[in-house]
Amino acid sequence: MDLSQLAFRTGGLERAAHLRTEWETLWPKARILPMWRGRPLVAGTTGKGGTLRLCLVASDHPIAALQTAEPLFLGQDATSPLFAADISGWSPEDTARDGGPGDPGEAQPAPAIGDLPDDARFPDMRGILMGLTAYEGELAATARGIIEWHRSHGFCASCGAKSNVSQAGWRRDCPACGKMHFPRTDPVVIMLITHGNSILMGRSPGWPDRMYSLLAGFMEPGETIESAVAREVAEEVGLQIGPVRIFASQPWPFPASLMIGCAAEALSRDMHVDPVEIEDALWITREDLADVFADTHPVIRRPRSGAIAQVLMKNWLAGTLP
Structure with missing residues (x-):
């Protein structure tokens, strides 16, 4: 059975779960995937012979400073730790382009800050399923899934109190009743x-x-x-x-x-x-x-x-x- 065209198949991401409690020490040397309203930052072209790729930036890049939540530790590769930064709080000038998470509309250009490729943009992930490598697809799918979980599960399901992000984004802890909550699939x-x-x-x-x-x-x-x-x-x-x-x-x-x-x-x-x-x-x-x-x-x-x-x-x- 040919699974080569299956998007989000295992790409070999090293999730390094044992490092999730140390994310603050890893952040200065990390590369960051900016995510805006469920969309990863990409550059390049799609289609046959395309060069589509995720835009990973340094942790001190100005776009990473737009995040409004604790960074999400995705894992590591041979060169650096990898994080996702949710910058959904950023509002572009043309807000009519985007209808929120999951909206398949036109790709939103990246903010004009820092050093980014001219064609850097935030497309809906459904439209770029086969443009990314298996590794980058796994990275983007992981980032979107965890960010969406935080967006929709901010309160304790046991007592209703607002919960806190823990374990570099892989857990939410309730300060009121002590209940720990984990991402769901x-x-x-x-x-x-x-x-x-x-x-x-x-x-x-x-x-x-x-x-x-x-x-x-x-x-x-x-x-x-x-x-x-x-x-x-x-x-x-x-x-x-x-x-x-x-x-x-x-x-x-x-x-x-x-x-x-x-x-x-x-x-x-x-x-x-x-x-x-x-x-x-x-x-x-x-x-x-x-x-x-x-x-x-x-x-x-x-x-x-x-x-x-x-x-x-x-x-x-x-x-x-x-």
Whole structure:
């Protein structure tokens, strides 16, 4: 199975968890990834032959001084410690360009301070999935995931008091009741459901025009991966399935999911779509899926490169699923 096009796959980041209590001593010699409203600072071009890269700056760079929270220690490489700096408090002159975390709009140019490349900018991460190396993708996904966790979990879930950042961003401590809180990841099953020469694709309400993907859903407490796949398929389209196979996983920091890629054969094609769960579902033949990837299908647009759904479908189309 070819996973080379899977974004956010393991890139070999050395997280060096044992150094998280020493971040203040590491900061002066660190390199920093500025993050603005969930977007990493990048430079270069995307596409074939592109030179897209993360912009890592020295800890004394003026852009790092724009952060309003304690820096996040990401790990280290062969040359220096690596941190992320959340500068979401910075407001550009053209604030109409950005709608907040996750907004896929136009890339925001970096602030004109310090020595930065002319094309330094903050793009939405969904648009640069395949432009970064596996290592830089892991770095950016880690930074976004932890920053989003701090943004949405600032108060103790036990007593409601405001919690404090600890362990270089990898823990929040409650000063009132002593409870320690750690970053969360929400497991999501995403499944390639087949029946003969066809796969099942669906769309959620509010998705962009012509956007379809594989069925997916959050796992529930006490569930196995296999049980979650069977339950979600039954809830969304009323189908029963055979044995579940598990292929790959993908961190998906929008905001904090782990996508678990699976496949199973449906026992029939007789669907009963639940309109509360999904808007529409279709059986797509192998020939139709080839048109989808060529972006010539009349109903379904080409899937997003780098996402695990696209990787599963492409391997099924090529006959390379185990």
